[in-house]
Amino acid sequence: MKENLTSMAKRLGISVSTVSRVLSGNAEKYRISPETAEKVKAEARRCNYSPSLVAQGLRRQKTRTVGLLLPALTNPYFAEMAGTVITECRRRGYTTIVIDTMEDTATFNDGVAQLVSRQVDGILAAPCGQDPKFLEKVDIDIVPVVLIDRYYENSALPFVSTNNFKGGYDATRFLLSHGHRNIACIQGTPLSTPNNERVRGYLDAMDEERCGEFISVTGNEFSIQNGYTEARIMLAGENPPSAIFSLSNTITLGVLKALREAKLRIPGDISLVSFDNYSYMDYMDPPLTRIGQPVEDMATLAVKILFERMDSRGQASSQLKLSPSVISGESVGFVKPGRQAGA
Amino acid sequence: MKENLTSMAKRLGISVSTVSRVLSGNAEKYRISPETAEKVKAEARRCNYSPSLVAQGLRRQKTRTVGLLLPALTNPYFAEMAGTVITECRRRGYTTIVIDTMEDTATFNDGVAQLVSRQVDGILAAPCGQDPKFLEKVDIDIVPVVLIDRYYENSALPFVSTNNFKGGYDATRFLLSHGHRNIACIQGTPLSTPNNERVRGYLDAMDEERCGEFISVTGNEFSIQNGYTEARIMLAGENPPSAIFSLSNTITLGVLKALREAKLRIPGDISLVSFDNYSYMDYMDPPLTRIGQPVEDMATLAVKILFERMDSRGQASSQLKLSPSVISGESVGFVKPGRQAGA
């Protein structure tokens, strides 16, 4: 049942090399006669032979496989990314090994080691941890690496990411333009580039508008729980914000829970802008105003760049930040001018 | 930089076999002296050797890899499944190759062929298409297969799925118990087992309550678009339902869009129950009443069964249906008794 070149060669009474050459499409290159070639192909069809990609991988030192490391597939943002990457790789005849690193640096490093052991031809990663050294070493010595979503500040590793600064900035400006001044920002893990860039955008916008006194950045995780906790603390404080800028879809769900418990109406009592975009957000109460990331474009581009690097290692390292977009919902209201002027 | 047994053996002045035996933990089995063993291990650490899993795979005819085929990673239901499967496999020292079949039978079959070529040690699949023959053949001749979520009616292939019949039945009974009689069901792809079982549950419940005259099953795809279209048609009809039973999260989003456009209030004007459960549904307008599937349990169990079959091929084929749960939201209202009695 498990056919291989040898068994077919034996049956045909010819050598393995001839069979191999025919089936790998090198018949004329090696001057195999059309008749022989046809016989081989027929036999291959007959016993529906499929080559062992393991053996091929060993011999060719190419596995036609790429590795994908993501922090959490349960996050629909990364799930969509994974879907696109897998499909794009498939289009090119490559299969994808996915590793869910669970936001854990050890698991991440382990995963990279696994991929190297498996001799993948390229690695796509949203890294965990702050130290680029390991990945840089892998990239230089072993196999090309392209980062996606998250990247390292001081590294030449190529990446494709959202322009998170712009996202943070635009979101904040959107709130400012509606008269809000006391705008609180609830962040995710403070160690990741996307988070820090979003915060920087928020800070810049606030500063531009001379709202330094209202600046408030809290939270420490991209999770529902974190959003809930921070929102509760905030609402219990003495000068609660008129608007919240939530840095992820998960945080937003937590915030919503807190607001609902506090019986606050959106946008009547408080306004909300969230990072990330999913169709369900149009059906929430109220539909959310949000910052959409071009997930599909990012994934497609990252794959493209990875394959370019796989083809020829000489490429200049591209570091791309794609623009996010503001998607209007109904979760942002106007504040009467002057109302918050005196803090 | 890329170390292997040979290079290390050469440097140590001993044979490859000895190095191999030490590093694969068979030192004492082959009576390698502790001193030699230590030297080898030290050298391996020094040049941080990691074995080529490709070569190992070829020699051992085991790749420590499982293949996972899913219809659409963009669906958070499958994304969560993928996450759990990947993590469970990782726990056991296996990596996972994920294939997104995009609900396409050809892509699915292709994917299975790929996995076979790559000599995965086991396959986990939510199949596309109705013909179990191919997969059965693979399962018997090549590598164990376990189905997940979707399965074949007349096949001995093991599977783990939700008890979709119960889900459909419970959902319908829930609506019936609130006085609804004219309950419309919007289905997904009519060729998949989950869909058909859910519909069967709906039909059974309706029949039990002698509501045969109100039975209405429409739609043909697990998509937002389908939900939207069918809901619109339904509302334009002459005897619109008082409740809708939507067979997936995606369909539900479409239904919501249609209802909103028609300015119908939930549950005031119309009630809604949806299959699938996500935390965001608690924050919708209104929070949805829904049927939750035990995704994580399913995935964990499926992996468990797969590994049992991988260990010893003799296992009895287990076919499991896990119970779904009704999660109460606020999208179902009471109907005044008798109101719909006369159709």
Add this chain to the structure above:
DNA sequence: TATATTTGCGCAAACGTTTGTGCGGTTAAC
């Protein structure tokens, strides 16, 4: 007819492991 070229294909090494077998040397048994 003798030489050169081409045609069609097989040999064998290599990719990096694993593992059955066997060999020389030390130690034990008698």
Add this chain to the structure above:
DNA sequence: GTTAACCGCACAAACGTTTGCGCAAATATA
């Protein structure tokens, strides 16, 4: 002082491919 048992390791084949090289026969050239 034989023979037996054991210890520590090396040899080589195998897993299923790919591919450089070369060989014999056929054909072309002179």
